[in-house]
Amino acid sequence: MRLTVDGKTHDVDVEEDMPLLWVLRDEIGIKGVKYGCGIAACGACTVHINGEAVRSCQTSISDVDGPVTTIQGLGTPDILHVVQEAWIEKQVAQCGYCQSGQIMQAVAFLMETPDPTDAEIDEAMSGNLCRCGTYPRIREAVKLAVLKMPEA
Template identity: 75%
Template sequence: MLQLTVNGIVHQVDVEDDMPLLWVLRDEIGLNGPKYGCGVAACGACTVHVGGVAVRSCQTLVSDVDGPVMTIEGLGTPDEMHAVQAAWLEHQVAQCGYCQGGQMMQAADLLTQNPDPTDADIDEAMSGNLCRCGTYPRIRAAVKSAARSMRGA
């Protein structure tokens, strides 16, 4: 039996140590924000934060999780969206939406590390998150808006 704290809630899960975190989140805990995209950490649809750092949950073994896990469901609160979520709505980033949870989790990680990213910083940080719909210009604009909002500008 493993204990995981996900989005501030402690969960006891009875799974094999080598189960990917993605499947624990989706199949055992019942969260569907992190998506299965490629299974090899190449698309970013499964991005979550572990211990405050963005990771690909499809390639993170549950036994390797060291710290609290946050998924897109835990990024904001029911009363207040995270600045990244608000910027995504403002810029109408999502088309099909499949990748957007992972995109937002990666963007939130970037803004934690770099509160005033350049276009190049954004492109580099977001390069591992693929969008089939090609909303990259809107993603960049939303990241910039979220950065301004988080800085109080």
């Protein structure tokens, strides 16, 4: 199967029902996508397909119908995405395990809702779990990212 991930084309020889998460981590070597629960309940494995946030642990490789973006393709160490910048400025991460999924969810959300209310942020981010409980900082980072976003 041919897959475009973070702007690069990859040919992978895997079963059609293999979860995208394992293709990304084990076949392509993208370790920024995390395994959390395996049942799409925690959001640690969130990536974008065609700009839409999806849980890669429950997305079969055969269901991928467009380019995949992971946390590693969102920005670069020299030029971070505005959401990544906001996460750093608000010091969101404690252990950091869930943060790649949190950031990917926030980016997709802000593409659809560029000026969200606190309630909309909380609702959009509620499917991404953080064992460290940094939810107030996550909300503040999303709000800061709104201010940093370039005008459409």
